[in-house]
Amino acid sequence: MEVLFLILAAVALISGVLVVIQVNPVRSALYLILNFFTVAGIYLLAHAEFIAAIQVIVYAGAIMVLFLFVIMLLNLRHPEEGGEKQHLAQKLSGAALAGVTALLVIYTCTRINLGPAKENVPGFGSAEAVARSLFTDYLLPFEVTSVLLLVALIGAVILAWARLD
Amino acid sequence: MVVPLLYYIALSSALFAIGVIGVLIRRNAIIIFMCIEMMLNAVNLSLVGFADHYQAIDGQMFVFFVMTVAAAEVAVGLALIVAIFRNKATVNVDELNLMKW
Amino acid sequence: MIEYVWLVPLVPILGFLFNGLLGKRVPKWLVSLVGCSVIGISFLIVILIFLEYLKLPADAKPVEVVVYNWISSGNFNALAAFLVDPLSLIMMLVVSGVSFIIHIYSVGYMHDDEGYPRYFSFLNLFVFAMLVLVSANNFLLMFVGWEGVGLCSYLLIGFWYEKQSASDAGKKAFVVNRIGDFGFLLGIFLIFWTFNTINFREVFSIAGTNFEVGSLVITAITLLLFVGATGKSAQLPLYVWLPDAMEGPTPVSALIHAATMVTAGVYMVARCSALYVLAPVSLTVVAIVGAATAIMSASIGLAQNDIKRVLAYSTVSQLGYMFLACGVGAFAAGIFHLMTHAFFKALLFLGSGSVIHALSGEQDMRHMGDLKKHLPITYWTFIMATLAIAGIFPFAGFFSKDEILFKSLVDGHILYWMIAAAAAFMTAFYMFRLIFMTFHGESRVKPEVLHHVHESPPVMTLPLIALAVLSTIGGFVGIPIIEGANVFHEFLAPAIAHVHRPEIHYPISFEVFMMVVSVIIALLGINTAYRMYIKRPELPQLVTEKIPLLYDLIYHKYYVDELYAATVVNPIKMGSDFLWKGVDEKVVDGAVNGSAGLVEWLSYHIRKLETGYVQNYALAILIGVFIIAGYYLGR
Numbered sequence: 001m002e003v004l005f006l007i008l009a010a011v012a013l014i015s016g017v018l019v020v021i022q023v024n025p026v027r028s029a030l031y032l033i034l035n036f037f038t039v040a041g042i043y044l045l046a047h048a049e050f051i052a053a054i055q056v057i058v059y060a061g062a063i064m065v066l067f068l069f070v071i072m073l074l075n076l077r078h079p080e081e082g083g084e085k086q087h088l089a090q091k092l093s094g095a096a097l098a099g100v101t102a103l104l105v106i107y108t109c110t111r112i113n114l115g116p117a118k119e120n121v122p123g124f125g126s127a128e129a130v131a132r133s134l135f136t137d138y139l140l141p142f143e144v145t146s147v148l149l150l151v152a153l154i155g156a157v158i159l160a161w162a163r164l165d
Numbered sequence: 166m167v168v169p170l171l172y173y174i175a176l177s178s179a180l181f182a183i184g185v186i187g188v189l190i191r192r193n194a195i196i197i198f199m200c201i202e203m204m205l206n207a208v209n210l211s212l213v214g215f216a217d218h219y220q221a222i223d224g225q226m227f228v229f230f231v232m233t234v235a236a237a238e239v240a241v242g243l244a245l246i247v248a249i250f251r252n253k254a255t256v257n258v259d260e261l262n263l264m265k266w
Numbered sequence: 267m268i269e270y271v272w273l274v275p276l277v278p279i280l281g282f283l284f285n286g287l288l289g290k291r292v293p294k295w296l297v298s299l300v301g302c303s304v305i306g307i308s309f310l311i312v313i314l315i316f317l318e319y320l321k322l323p324a325d326a327k328p329v330e331v332v333v334y335n336w337i338s339s340g341n342f343n344a345l346a347a348f349l350v351d352p353l354s355l356i357m358m359l360v361v362s363g364v365s366f367i368i369h370i371y372s373v374g375y376m377h378d379d380e381g382y383p384r385y386f387s388f389l390n391l392f393v394f395a396m397l398v399l400v401s402a403n404n405f406l407l408m409f410v411g412w413e414g415v416g417l418c419s420y421l422l423i424g425f426w427y428e429k430q431s432a433s434d435a436g437k438k439a440f441v442v443n444r445i446g447d448f449g450f451l452l453g454i455f456l457i458f459w460t461f462n463t464i465n466f467r468e469v470f471s472i473a474g475t476n477f478e479v480g481s482l483v484i485t486a487i488t489l490l491l492f493v494g495a496t497g498k499s500a501q502l503p504l505y506v507w508l509p510d511a512m513e514g515p516t517p518v519s520a521l522i523h524a525a526t527m528v529t530a531g532v533y534m535v536a537r538c539s540a541l542y543v544l545a546p547v548s549l550t551v552v553a554i555v556g557a558a559t560a561i562m563s564a565s566i567g568l569a570q571n572d573i574k575r576v577l578a579y580s581t582v583s584q585l586g587y588m589f590l591a592c593g594v595g596a597f598a599a600g601i602f603h604l605m606t607h608a609f610f611k612a613l614l615f616l617g618s619g620s621v622i623h624a625l626s627g628e629q630d631m632r633h634m635g636d637l638k639k640h641l642p643i644t645y646w647t648f649i650m651a652t653l654a655i656a657g658i659f660p661f662a663g664f665f666s667k668d669e670i671l672f673k674s675l676v677d678g679h680i681l682y683w684m685i686a687a688a689a690a691f692m693t694a695f696y697m698f699r700l701i702f703m704t705f706h707g708e709s710r711v712k713p714e715v716l717h718h719v720h721e722s723p724p725v726m727t728l729p730l731i732a733l734a735v736l737s738t739i740g741g742f743v744g745i746p747i748i749e750g751a752n753v754f755h756e757f758l759a760p761a762i763a764h765v766h767r768p769e770i771h772y773p774i775s776f777e778v779f780m781m782v783v784s785v786i787i788a789l790l791g792i793n794t795a796y797r798m799y800i801k802r803p804e805l806p807q808l809v810t811e812k813i814p815l816l817y818d819l820i821y822h823k824y825y826v827d828e829l830y831a832a833t834v835v836n837p838i839k840m841g842s843d844f845l846w847k848g849v850d851e852k853v854v855d856g857a858v859n860g861s862a863g864l865v866e867w868l869s870y871h872i873r874k875l876e877t878g879y880v881q882n883y884a885l886a887i888l889i890g891v892f893i894i895a896g897y898y899l900g901r
Contacts, residue, residue: 005168009176020187046217094189102182118220133222145233152237159244
C-alpha cells in the first residue's frame, strides 16, 4: 500500500511541476489530467471510491475538456513569448515562499498529535455511504449546490455572450 | 500497511505549493487557472486523508462540495477569460493591469 | 357623519396633490374645478357635521375622532385625532366657507397668471393645514397645522418670487413667525412636562382640578403660547411681517392674511381659555398687547396710501381687538369678532383686489378716485364691508365690536375701553378715507389706465356679493341684550372657560347707552373722513403740515422696521458675517482643505504600491499567510 502511495505521489508531484513549467498550455492541461488521475488513485487508497470516481468524471473529464475547449477557442499556441519578462526576484521569492509555507505545514503537523488511525469500517467511502450522508445530514447544502451551479451557468452564458465594446 | 496521515499532508502541501508557484510565476491566465485547480485538488487530498484517518465521512462530503464549487468557478472563470480575450486579444496577465492606479 | 371629520382636511390635500403634481399638464378649467370643488366638498362635509352635531344629545358632546396613533413613545402619546366641539366647528365653518368663496374669486383674479396651478395647489394646501389646525384634538397636531399654514403663507407671499420685494416679504414672514413658533413649541413642551399629556381636554381638566388660579407654571405656559399667537396673529412686537405680506396675490391676503391664518392665534388662545383663566397675569398681558396693537396699527393705517397696506394695518388692529376681548375674559366675543371679521375683511380685500384688477395693478390710492361709477358692484359691496368694520348698526361688525367694547369696559378697565374706542374712531376714519380716496372725489387715475377700467367678471363679483350678504347679516347670530337671542354664545359656551368672577348684571339701558356711544364714535370717524376728503380736500395737506413730526412718525410706521433692523437684524447679520468669513471660510474650510491636501499627498505616494498586476496581489496574500503561520508556530 505504502509503496503504491509513494509511486502515485511521485507521479503526481512530477506531473504537477510539469504543469507549471510547460510553455504550451495544451501540454499543461494534459499533465494536469495525469495529475488528477494520480490523485484519484490516491483517493482509492484512502477508501474514497466514490470520490475517486467523480474526481475522474468531473475533473479529468468535464473540467479539463472545458479547459482544452477554451485553449482551442482562443488559439493560444505561443502565448508566453514576447511581452515584459517578469522579475526574477519576484519569481524566486514566490517559489521560495510557497515552498517554505508547504514545509511549515508539514512541520506543524509533525508536531501536533494527530491521534491514532481508526480501524477501517467496511463500506466506508462507497457510493452508498456517501449517498446516505449526502441525502440526510447534508441535504440542504446539496440542494443549495444546485442553485450555485445554476447561477454559475447563467453567469457564464452572460459573460461569454455579451458583446463588450 | 496503512498509509500514515502525514504522507497525505505532505503530498497535499507539496501539490499546493506547486500550484502557488504556478500562480505566481506564470503569465498565461489559463495556466494560472489550472494551477488554481491543482491547489483545490491538493486541499481535497488532505480532506480525504483526514476522512480516512478518522473514518469520518464528512471529509469526503466536503470534497464533494469543493468539486462543485470548482466546477462553477471554472465555468465562470473561463467565461471571464473568453470575455477578456475578446476585449484585449490577450490572456497575458502582465498586460491586464486594469486595477492599476 | 361626524366620524368622517378627517375627510374635512383630507379632501383639500387631494386637490393640492392633483394640482401640484398634474396641474401643469391638465387644462386650466380642470385645475380650477378641482381646486374649488375640493374646498366646496370640504365645506359641505363641515355643514353636514355641524347639522348632525346640533342634534347630538348633550352628553355625547364633544366628539373626538381618532384616526390613528401617530407617535407613541413611552408615556408620550400623540394621536392623529380630531376634536369636534362648538369652537372647532365654528372655525371649520368659517375657514372652509370663506376659503371656498375666495377660491372661486381666485379663478377670475388669477386667470392670466403663469403659476395658476401652483397657486391653487398652495391654496389647497393652506386650507388643509388650517383645517388641521382648528380641528386637532391635541397641541402637537395643532402645531402641525400651525406650521403648515406658516409654510403656505410663506409660499404664497412669495408667490411672485421673481419680484425681489415679494421673496423678501416671504422670508420676513417666515423668520418673524419662527420666533413666535419657538415660543409656542416651548409652551407645548412645558405642557407635556407639567400635565404628561398634550390632549386638549385632558390638559384642561387636569388644569382645572389640580392647579390654583395664578399658578406659576400655568402662567408660564400661557405666556409662551401667547408668544406663538403674537407671531402668527401679527401682534406687538411681532406684527411687522403682516403689512409686508401684502406682496402676495390679493386673494391670498384676503384668505390667509385677513380671514383665516392670522386669526389662528385668537383661536388658540380661545381654545386654551381653560388655561388662561387660571393665569390672570397672562390675561392682562394679552389684553394690554391687544389694546396696544389695536391703537398703534390703527394710527399707522391713518397715513398709508397703499390700499392693501391700509387694510393690512386694519387687520392687525382688528386682531388686537380680538386679543383684547380674550384678555378681558370675553373669549366668545373674540371668536365672534373673528368670524365677522373674516367675512368683512375678506370682502374688503377681495374688493380692493377687484379695484386693483380694474386699474391694471395700481395699488396707490393717490392714483385712484371716482371709481364708483366704473365699479358699481365692487363699490356697493365695499361700502357694506366698510360699514361693518366701522361698527354701524346693523352690519355684522357692529355686534361683535360693540360686544368687545362693552366687555372691555365692564370686565376690564376704563383704559382698555378708551383705547379701543379711540381705535374704533380711527378705524372708521381710515376706512372711509379709503372709500373716499378710491371711489369718490376727482379721478386721479392715470389716463393710460383709465380707459381699461372695467367691472370684474361675475366669477369675481359673485363672491363679493356672497361675502357682502354675510357681512351684513352675519352679526345676527349674536344679538346682545335680548335674553336667549345670542345663539352664538350659547352654542360656543361649552367649549369656552369663564373667568371666575362674580356675575354682574348691568341694566339694559346701560348696554344700550354703550351701543349708542360706540355707533356715535364710528359716525364721528366717518364724518371726519368725509369732511377731510370730500368737503375740503385741501385739509389733509394742512393737517400734515401742522404736525409734521407726528405725521412723519405715523407715515413711517413708528420706525419699527428700522428699529428692528438696527437692534436685531444688523447685529445678527454682522455676527453671521464674522462666522462666515472668519470662522467658516478660514478655520472650518481651512481644516477641511488641509486634511484633504494631506490625504492627497499621502495617497499620491502610496498609490504606487498598487501595480495592477494580479500576481503581485497573490504574492502579497502569500506573504500574509506566511506571517500568520509563522506567528502561530513561533508562539
